[in-house]
Amino acid sequence: MKKPVKVADINKDDMKSQERLIKKFILEKKIKFFFIILGITYLLVDILSSQFYFRKGSEKKYALKDKFFHHKYERNISKKIETKENGSYRLYTNSLGFRDSEVRDIKLKNDYSERIIFIGDSFTERVLLNFEDTFVGIIKKELKKKYRSA
Numbered sequence: 001m002k003k004p005v006k007v008a009d010i011n012k013d014d015m016k017s018q019e020r021l022i023k024k025f026i027l028e029k030k031i032k033f034f035f036i037i038l039g040i041t042y043l044l045v046d047i048l049s050s051q052f053y054f055r056k057g058s059e060k061k062y063a064l065k066d067k068f069f070h071h072k073y074e075r076n077i078s079k080k081i082e083t084k085e086n087g088s089y090r091l092y093t094n095s096l097g098f099r100d101s102e103v104r105d106i107k108l109k110n111d112y113s114e115r116i117i118f119i120g121d122s123f124t125e126r127v128l129l130n131f132e133d134t135f136v137g138i139i140k141k142e143l144k145k146k147y148r149s150a
Helices: 006-055 133-145
Strands: 063-065 070-073 077-085 087-092
Touching: none
Parallel strands: none
Antiparallel strands: 063 070, 077 087
């Protein structure tokens, strides 16, 4: 025979499930808040570092603000950049003002081959590294092995 259900028992079960729901809701809010703060922090660091980027340093004097890509470099640069903290590296730019493995003329229209363009942030650009040591340079080297015109 079943025990009769008491009103006090129902209220205790309801209260426990409500407490679990409230705790879950609070945890979800804390996680969302954490990721929002993380995103805002990332944006602030990115904005402040870009402001710093255009003010100091030997490579920075070759950087030009750009309305589409944030910045480019002067065209056709071949310079050895010396830094106090990180030694030296080579900076080459092409005729479009982008970092490259060498100074070279890039035709705007090319009917005979495909192009791969990497557009990104400082992780793509890799300031303080020679071009061939960046992931873009490594990919270019591997493509050159496979395809002559890379």
